[in-house]
Amino acid sequence: MSRIIAFDVNETLLDLGGLDPVFERVFGTARARETWFSQVLQSAMTTTILGRYHDFSSIAAGAMTQTAERYGVSLSQKDRDAIAGGMRSLPPHPDVAPALRRMGDAGLRMVALTNSAPQAARAQLDNAGLSDFFEEIMSVDMAQTLKPAPEVYNTAARSMLATAQEMRLVAAHAWDIAGAMNAGWAGAFLARPGQVWDPLFDQPDIIGATMDDIATAIIATDLDTDT
Amino acid sequence: MSRIIAFDVNETLLDLGGLDPVFERVFGTARARETWFSQVLQSAMTTTILGRYHDFSSIAAGAMTQTAERYGVSLSQKDRDAIAGGMRSLPPHPDVAPALRRMGDAGLRMVALTNSAPQAARAQLDNAGLSDFFEEIMSVDMAQTLKPAPEVYNTAARSMLATAQEMRLVAAHAWDIAGAMNAGWAGAFLARPGQVWDPLFDQPDIIGATMDDIATAIIATDLDTDT
Incomplete structure (x- = not known):
């Protein structure tokens, strides 16, 4: 049978560069957006290691406070609302919709699996015009822990009535692919500019520079053409 | 009884800025040092969440490979050796030795507790002239997982024959203090330039901008003057 393809959302499907104008206005430099998102990931991983759970919106808001302190900027509620x-x-990303259409037309089942909170994830994919490609929009909230914790991938597979071997994650982050593969899934690493593989972890069988490359490889690999 | 004071090493006692000249030579900018260390922490946390263990030197080497790819730089073995x-x-840091001396003279028991591998930790503190301040130099290696995993702090306390309540961690990283407090220890956050508290986690009772501030607060709080 064909694999179910799960897609990470932030940076994989959606371009965080869309936040650059607001970061530039508030912090004086778009580089603050990278400082902020890197802090988001660090706080998310810390809370996961401590065995706690905060939803991604709270983590993102906390990281905004830290970024403001680092840049010596006073953040108004209006600034916070603009970033959120x-x-x-x-x-x-421009390569996403055509590649998802191609994979859908080929008969692959596709879902989203994101660290974003459920309502935020739905709004993100609706606003980007991508929701209709997905059978399910899954948030880590259902596992009450964040990627790359094993429980997230296990819960997602169970909710699709699938085994780990029937799942593949597409993501632009090595840590997320490493988490999925650790849970027995296949992976596909989308090496967007600035994203590189982490040599601590085994590489997935699919690595590509664009979503188009990834789609081609997945269609060749994961589609059961006998059914 | 007095608390045992455990000190984080990298960035807390030792100045990573010492690496700037080699990063500037190899990558053309000292900023690459921050990219690198941020990747070190991300890889360390990922491996911890996946329930695996790699020693910090391997993690640091892997992050060097990633940083070189990001900067489009080819890293020679000589460059790697220079960074290691x-x-x-x-x-x-210049505020460290005087403050440690003051705490030692006051009668506090002090240990180091670092993510660095055992031999690396010993070499680091020997070279910095700080080893003699510490009763023990403890590496996470003894717990076979990295900070901020609870097992690290639990193992460290046990090895000192102490309860969690008898331990305090001094560190320049919010995620490390959050981990220690999660394990029942007290914390002291050293807010070095660029280091800010993470609002996701409860603040420790001691926060200071210099090791001197931290020493003063710890001597006032943790020293049992009745014995």
């Missing part, structure tokens, strides 16, 4: 709003209306 | 060697001979 920008997060919910990120543009899709 | 630099990591073992970081200078102490």
Whole structure:
């Protein structure tokens, strides 16, 4: 049978660069957006290691406070709302919709699996015009822990009535693919600019520079053409 | 009874800025040092969440490979050796030795507790002239997982024949203090330039901008003057 293809959302499907104008206005430099997102990931991983759970919106808001302190900027509620709003209306990367259409037309089952909170994830994919490609939009909230914790991938597979071997994750982050493969899934690493594989972990069988490359490889590998 | 004071090593006692000249030579900018260390932490946390263990030197080497790819730089073995060697001979922050001396003279028991591998940790503190301040130099290697995993702090307390309540961690990283407090220890956050508290986690009772501030607060709080 064909594999079910799960897609990470932030940076994989959606372009965080959409936040650059608001970061530039608030912090004086778009580089603060990278400082912020890197802190988001660090706080998310810390809370996971401590065995706690905070939803991604709270983590993102906390990281905003830290970024403001680092840059010596005073953040108004309006600034916070602008960043949170920008997060919910990120543009899709231009290679995404054509590749998803191609995979859907080929008969693959596709779902989203994101660290974003459920309502935020739905808003993000609606605003980007991508929701209709997915059978399910799954948030880590259902596992009450964040990627790359094994429980997330296990819960997602169970909710699709699938085994780990029937799942593949597509993501632009090595840590996320490493987490999925650790849970027995296949992976596909989308090496977007600035994203590199982490040599601590086994490489997935699919690595590509664009979603188009990834789609071609997945269609060749995961589609059961006998049924 | 007095608390045992455990000190984180990298960035808390030792100045990673000592690596800037080699990063500037190899990558053309000292900023690559921050990219690298941020990747070190991300890889360390990922491996911890996956329930695996790699020693910190391997993690640091892997992050060097990733940083080289990100900067489009080809890294020679000599460059790698220069960075690894630099990591073992970081200078102490100037506020460290006087504050440690003051705490030792006051009668506090002090240990080091670092993510660095055992031999690396010993070399780092020997080279910085700080080893003699510590009763023990403890590496996470003894717990076979990395900070901020609870097992590290639990193992460290047990090896000192102490309860969690008898331990305090001094560190320049919010995620490390959050881990220690999660394990029942007290914390002291050293807010070095660029280091800010993470609002996801409860603040420790001691926060200071210099090791001198931290020493003063710890001597006032943790020293049992009745014995």
